[in-house]
Amino acid sequence: MVVQDKPSSRQYGKTMDGNHHKAEANILLLGALNVGKSALTVRFLTRRFIGEYGDIESIYSHIDKIDGREISFNIWDSLYPQSCETTDSISEKQLQWADGVILVYSICDRSSFEVVRQQVQLIRQSGKLSANVPIIIVGNKRDLQHQRAVSSEEGRLSALSADCGFFEISAAETYHGVLLVFHELLDLIRESRAVKKGVTGIKGIVRSVSAVFGKKRE
Numbered sequence: 001m002v003v004q005d006k007p008s009s010r011q012y013g014k015t016m017d018g019n020h021h022k023a024e025a026n027i028l029l030l031g032a033l034n035v036g037k038s039a040l041t042v043r044f045l046t047r048r049f050i051g052e053y054g055d056i057e058s059i060y061s062h063i064d065k066i067d068g069r070e071i072s073f074n075i076w077d078s079l080y081p082q083s084c085e086t087t088d089s090i091s092e093k094q095l096q097w098a099d100g101v102i103l104v105y106s107i108c109d110r111s112s113f114e115v116v117r118q119q120v121q122l123i124r125q126s127g128k129l130s131a132n133v134p135i136i137i138v139g140n141k142r143d144l145q146h147q148r149a150v151s152s153e154e155g156r157l158s159a160l161s162a163d164c165g166f167f168e169i170s171a172a173e174t175y176h177g178v179l180l181v182f183h184e185l186l187d188l189i190r191e192s193r194a195v196k197k198g199v200t201g202i203k204g205i206v207r208s209v210s211a212v213f214g215k216k217r218e
């Protein structure tokens, strides 16, 4: 694992013509304070849950092998700005950098769910190219059922209405759920790149048909 301390679009972003010449995905994690963004990142990178993470904003680089192919993940674990209005909680630079976004809330913290709802609107209504960026909404801390403040249905519906993927997971309890989130986002990123190039693979067609007929994808 290589820890990068300074987000840099020159180092990790797309090339000047917007193409990626190697299998690389820039993934931006957003969401309110204390929802588990760092826990998710560290779980994905190390398979471990260490409990306390500190307030560090970093880009982590990690190479993974998926279906026999090497893919380089760059993960921007962001800090929710405490002093800003929610409307300023995502920077232009972050959105330009990101190939895909994971929006995290805690199922026990209603206000963190509202932050995600605002952030998804902010992205989708930005009127920029990045408005169509693939997004997955994640309800974390699923292990804390007794403190649940947001139902699964509500989370799922919000995601559906903004054309986002949706997962409920516990970064504390399992690695598998976290892995699924990143792999699903990678699939969406690949589809989005194929659509931009005018090529829609069989998987994309299956997804479109599934969406029309309401088949669950999880």
Ligand SMILES: Nc1nc2c(ncn2[C@@H]2O[C@H](COP(=O)(O)OP(=O)(O)OP(=O)(O)O)[C@@H](O)[C@H]2O)c(=O)[nH]1
Residues within 6 Å of the ligand: 032, 033, 034, 035, 036, 037, 038, 039, 040, 050, 051, 052, 053, 054, 055, 056, 078, 079, 080, 140, 141, 142, 143, 144, 169, 170, 171, 172, 173
């Ligand atoms: N029970 C439970 N606790 C979790 C889970 N994920 C994270 N936590 C705890 O929630 C707290 C916040 O986790 P972080 O990963 O630091 O959250 P963050 O969103 O990165 O927080 P900031 O850096 O403040 O923005 C820590 O005490 C974690 O141990 C989970 O799935 N279940």
